[in-house]
Amino acid sequence: MDVINKGRVFGEARCFMSSVEWQKRGLPHVHILLWLKDKLRPVQIDNIISAEIPDPNIDKTLHDIIVKNMIHGPCGPENPQCPCMKDGKCTKKFPRKLLKETVHNDHGYPQYRRRAPGDGGRTATVKLRNGSNVTVDNSWVVPYSSILSKMFNAHINVEVCSSVRAIKYICKYINKGSDQAIFNFRNTDLANPVDEVQTYQSCRYVSSNEAVASVRISLHERHPTVTHLSxxxxxxxxxxxxxxxxxxxxxxxxxxxxxx
Incomplete structure (x- = not known):
């Protein structure tokens, strides 16, 4: 957040929301929503967000980071066991459509430029979990910011929220609250009757990493703060x-x- 706000990577931010979530394996990820002071024009999208494999001859470091962290799957027939697969289709809508130019969309996220190999796009070779190698093109790239990816060497998905629908999707993750689960206690003593109230308990899972982080850092931020007025x-x-x-x-x- 300091890099984005103080460094003004995307420009001056008027306000922002952020929320840190924790996966069951104890790995954190954050959802961030920014409102920029100056409206982002469609012609400026390609200068901030890219959905293409970088040229290794120009920036080998960025190329390796993107191939390692920002390639989805690949899923599909080559990898049907991928977690994103459901009923034989990718729930994340990959591979995406190859386009020569970025197309602005008023009903969601823009369709970013993803040039085909014949139009100047590049390909890369990634290794699946089963050890086999697969060649991918720009249709498998998750949109990213070159500055943030090269700075943190991590999976950082950057999108332009150009509609209320997209903003509501991000706010859903920020405001949905903690994950919860329903678990069951079974009494093996047949002499005692089953107490349904005590059988099912509502709880939430807190990993050790989340417990430590909740004490040391702020898991939820909002600026400016909303104050109730009487x-x-x-x-x-x-x-x-x-x-x-x-x-x-x-x-x-x-x-x-x-x-x-």
Whole structure:
């Protein structure tokens, strides 16, 4: 967040939201939503976000980082056991359509430029979990920011939220709360009746990494902070009192945040 806000990687941010989530294996990932002060124009998207394999002759380091961290799967017939596969199809909609130019979309995320090998696009070889090698093109690249990828050498997916639908999707992850699970206790003593209330318990899973991080860092951030304003007429605010502080509240009523 310091790199994005203070370094102004995408420009000056007017406000932002972020939330850190934890996978069951104890690995964290963060969802960040930025509102930029200057609106991002369609012609500026290619300068900030890329969905193509970099040229190894120009930047070998960036090329290796993208091939290692930003290639989806690959899934499909070559890898039907990939976690994203459901009913024989990729739930993440890969491979994506190859395009010569970025196409702006008002109903979701833009369709980023993904040039085919015949149009100047590049290919790369990645290794599957079974040990076999597969050649992929730009249709398998997850959109990324060259600056952030090269700086952190990690999987960092960067998208342009050009519609309310896309913003609601990100806010769903930020505001959905902690993961929960339902588990079952079985009583092997047949003499005692089953207590359904105690059988099913609602809980949440907290890994050791999340427990430590929740003490050391802020898992949820929002700027600017939303403050509740008590709207009321002049001298019409609510005053709570009891028999012990009655005279004190009359002489010095509590200050409120807002009045008309």
């Amino acid at each position: 709207v009321h007429l002049e001298n019409g605010e609510r005053v709570y009192f009891n028999e012990h502080n009655f005279h004190e509240r009359i002489t010095t009523p509590p200050k409120t945040t807002h009045c008309f």
